[in-house]
Amino acid sequence: MNNVVITIGREYGSGGKYIGKEVAKRLxxxxxxxxxxxxxxxxxxxxxxxxxxxxxxxxxxxLKAMNLLNSNDCEAAFEDDKYQMMISKTIIDLxxxxxxxxxGRNSNNILKDKKNVINIFIxxxxxxxKIKRKxxxxxxxxxxxxxxxxxxxxxxxxxxxxxxxxHVWGDKKDYDFCFDSSVLGIDATVDLIVExxxxxxxxxxxxxxx
Numbered sequence: 001m002n003n004v005v006i007t008i009g010r011e012y013g014s015g016g017k018y019i020g021k022e023v024a025k026r027l028x029x030x031x032x033x034x035x036x037x038x039x040x041x042x043x044x045x046x047x048x049x050x051x052x053x054x055x056x057x058x059x060x061x062x063l064k065a066m067n068l069l070n071s072n073d074c075e076a077a078f079e080d081d082k083y084q085m086m087i088s089k090t091i092i093d094l095x096x097x098x099x100x101x102x103x104g105r106n107s108n109n110i111l112k113d114k115k116n117v118i119n120i121f122i123x124x125x126x127x128x129x130k131i132k133r134k135x136x137x138x139x140x141x142x143x144x145x146x147x148x149x150x151x152x153x154x155x156x157x158x159x160x161x162x163x164x165x166x167h168v169w170g171d172k173k174d175y176d177f178c179f180d181s182s183v184l185g186i187d188a189t190v191d192l193i194v195e196x197x198x199x200x201x202x203x204x205x206x207x208x209x210x
Contacts, residue, residue, distance in 0.1 A: 003099040004201045005114070006193065007107040009121040009160075009175065012152040013130025013145070015186045016122035017103060022190045024101040027197055032094065033103040040090045046083070054083045056105055056159050084163065099201075104156070106163050108174055118200055120193060121175040129182035 006023060010016020017033065024031035032039070037051045088110050094100055095111050108119035124130050127149075134145040160169040172178050177196065181189045 002201075002205060003095075003097070003116055004197055005095045005099060005111065005117045006101045006197060007111060007117060007119045008101060008103050009108055009119075009170070010104065011123040011130065011170070012149050012156070013134045014122045014124045015133060015181045015189070019122055019181065019186060019190050019193065020101045020103050022187075023193045023197070026190065026194050027099070027101075030098065030100040031103070032100055036087060036090055036094075036102070036105060039094070040086050043090060043093075044086050046086060050083055051087070055087070056156065106160060109164050109167070116200075118177070118196060119175045121170055121172070121178045122181050122189070123170060123178065124180050124182040126180075126182040 006020070008016050008020045010019075020033075021031050037048065037055060040046070040051055041048045087105060091102060091105065091107050091110050094102065095114060095117060108117075108121075111117045111119070127146075130149055131142060131145045134140055134149065135142060138145070138148075140148065157169040161167060164174075167174060170178075177193075179189050179192065184192070
């Protein structure tokens with residue numbers, strides 16, 4: 001298995017998605033975000049709306065229990081787990097068959113300890129950096145961007161810590177590299193990740209060492 005996979009976890013506004021896309025473009029490999037859902041849909045012939053509904057989302061455990069009690073239908077009550085498992089299987093299959101960049105969706109833990117995987121987390125300690133990026137990209141006011149930043153990161157944290165018991169979202173122990181994208185800037189962060197990929201690819205092919 002000579003392919004190399006990059007997984008990217010990210011804080012909202014840190015540029016993680018843009019960085020992942022640019023890395024994939026520079027390396028001429030596929031980038032998977034919502035494309036993961038399409039792949040999962042095609043492989044399983046499942047409900048695409050449900051895939052979107054449960055994508056990177058922590059379902060309310062109380063509602064799940066109520067659904068189980070009311071319907072007495074285990075499959076309906078735990079359908080979020082079923083859809084999450086489908087997405088996880090798609091991630092595993094991709095990592096086995098091609099070089100690519102995978103955005104979020106607990107991919108770093110799904111592919112934990114795989115020798116061909118580089119797990120990266122993109123964040124920024126500069127709150128204004130993140131807010132101003134989203135103000136520009138999404139045409140939001142400062143307050144709107146700030147509120148959305150808090151809301152999205154809260155959701156991602158809940159989801160990550162729900163599917164990974166005793167883990168903390170953004171904890172450096174869960175990643176090979178953590179980059180503050182505001183320190184060197186977005187483009188320089190892309191450069192760093194491209195070089196890391198090339199080093200990893202060279203090691204796997206026996207051409208060089210770090």
